[in-house]
Amino acid sequence: MTAAAARDQADHTRMRVGGLAKYLQRPPTAHGVALGALKEETAMINLVFSPPVWESYHRTVLQAPAVLLDGHLERSYEAVNLLVHHAQIFTGPIGPSHRRRGR
Known part of the structure; x- marks a missing residue:
């Protein structure tokens, strides 16, 4: 599922999304919870x-x-x-918009 489609799902919906994990942090005030x-x-x-x-x-x-996250x-x-x-680790094929176009 894409991140845009995931944003439209109901609360507590189980899902799998893939992409780049960015801005990862573990603030001391978060009691061990990591955010990103x-x-x-x-x-x-x-x-x-x-x-x-x-x-x-x-x-x-x-x-x-x-990464692929559940x-x-x-x-x-x-x-x-x-x-x-x-x-x-995400090891799937690259989507159509990312493939190199032949000349």
Whole structure:
């Protein structure tokens, strides 16, 4: 699912999105929760990693050029967050808009 499509889903919808994990941080006041954003060609979506999920997948998220994330959507006022349950390196094909065009 694209980030733009994910933003239109109902609260607590389970989903899988892929893209670049950006702006990752673990503020001291967040009690071990890691925050960031997933950026892809259609939109950005906020990411929230609980402490156990961050411990399990932080190397993947920090080192992979692109990631595939499973989680559920949480809406709060105007904010849309993906609470991440699982992360893996994205190894799929590049979408049509990113392929090189033949001459």
